[in-house]
Amino acid sequence: xxxxxxxxxxxxxxxxxxxLKMLQIKPLCVCEITEILQLAASTVSQxxxxxxxxxxxxxxxxxxxVNYLINQRPGDQRISAVLSQLDFWIGDNQLIETDKQxxxxxxxxxVCGT
Amino acid sequence: xxxxxxxxxxxxxxxxxxxLKMLQIKPLCVCEITEILQLAASTVSQxxxxxxxxxxxxxxxxxxxVNYLINQRPGDQRISAVLSQLDFWIGDNQLIETDKQxxxxxxxxxVCGT
DNA sequence: ACTATATTTCGGTCAATAACGAAATGAAAT
DNA sequence: ATTTCATTTCGTTATTGACCGAAATATAGT
Numbered sequence: 001x002x003x004x005x006x007x008x009x010x011x012x013x014x015x016x017x018x019x020l021k022m023l024q025i026k027p028l029c030v031c032e033i034t035e036i037l038q039l040a041a042s043t044v045s046q047x048x049x050x051x052x053x054x055x056x057x058x059x060x061x062x063x064x065x066v067n068y069l070i071n072q073r074p075g076d077q078r079i080s081a082v083l084s085q086l087d088f089w090i091g092d093n094q095l096i097e098t099d100k101q102x103x104x105x106x107x108x109x110x111v112c113g114t
Numbered sequence: 115x116x117x118x119x120x121x122x123x124x125x126x127x128x129x130x131x132x133x134l135k136m137l138q139i140k141p142l143c144v145c146e147i148t149e150i151l152q153l154a155a156s157t158v159s160q161x162x163x164x165x166x167x168x169x170x171x172x173x174x175x176x177x178x179x180v181n182y183l184i185n186q187r188p189g190d191q192r193i194s195a196v197l198s199q200l201d202f203w204i205g206d207n208q209l210i211e212t213d214k215q216x217x218x219x220x221x222x223x224x225v226c227g228t
Numbered sequence: 229a230c231t232a233t234a235t236t237t238c239g240g241t242c243a244a245t246a247a248c249g250a251a252a253t254g255a256a257a258t
Numbered sequence: 259a260t261t262t263c264a265t266t267t268c269g270t271t272a273t274t275g276a277c278c279g280a281a282a283t284a285t286a287g288t
Binding site for chain 4: 129153154178
C-alpha cells in the first residue's frame with residue numbers, strides 16, 4: 001500500500017524550483033548546482049534527493065559525477081503535468097532568470113575540481 | 115511590482131488540501147470547518163487566510179458568519195488550472211473521503227452556537 | 229448599552245525542515 | 259594502494275510553520 005504523497009510539498013521550496021528550472025536547460029552535476037545556488041553541497045544533495053524521490057528528476061552516474069536530469073516519463077500524471085509545462089507552473093523571476101544564464105555558461109570542467 | 119508567490123506552498127499543507135476539497139462540496143463557515151478538521155478555530159482561520167491570499171478561495175460575510183467558497187475566477191491561471199481539476203491534483207484518501215461525507219451532512223445551525 | 233456568537237489577531241510553544249560542516253562513501257587517476 | 263575529487267550521510271543548529279489559547283474585533287439580537 002503506497003501512501004499518497006503530497007507532490008506540492010516537494011515544490012514548496014524555492015531552491016527546489018530553481019533546480020528544476022535549471023535542469024530544464026540541461027542536465028547538471030551536484031557541484032554545478034552548488035556553485036550556482038551558492039549553497040553547501042550537502043544541502044543541494046538533499047534537495048535533489050527529495051526531487052528524485054518524488055519522481056521529478058533522475059540521476060545518472062557518469063564517472064565521479066552524478067548528473068541529474070528532468071524525468072521524461074514520470075509515473076505520476078500530476079508530475080508529468082507539471083514538468084511538461086514547467087514555464088507555466090514556475091514563472092521566471094530575476095533569480096531564476098540569472099540562474100538560467102549561469103547554467104548556459106556553466107562548464108563542469110571549470111566549475112568543479114579546481 | 116508584485117512578488118511572485120509560490121502557489122505550491124499554499125498547497126503543501128494537508129489540512130489546506132482538505133479544506134479545498136470540502137469547499138468543493140459547498141461553501142462553509144469557519145466553525146463548520148473547525149468542527150470537521152478538529153482544529154482550533156484560530157488555526158482554521160489562518161489556513162483560510164493563506165488560501166484566500168493566494169486566490170484559491172473567497173470570503174463572503176453573512177451576518178455573524180463568514181462563508182468561504184472556491185474562487186471561480188482566480189486571477190492566476192495556475193490556480194484556475196488546479197481548481198478546475200481539483201480531483202486530479204488532490205486525490206481522495208480515506209481522510210478526505212470522510213471529510214466530504216461530513217460536509218454533506220453539516221448543518222451550521224446545529225454545529226455552531228450550541 | 230449589553231450579551232452572545234463567530235471570527236481574526238496576537239504571543240508563544242513545539243515540530244518539521246532547510247541549512248551547515250564533518251565524516252563516510254564512490255569512482256577514477258596516479 | 260593511495261590520492262583526489264564528487265557526492266552522500268550524519269549530527270547539529272537555525273529557521274519556518276502549524277498549532278493553541280487568550281484577547282480583540284465584528285455582527286446580530288435583546
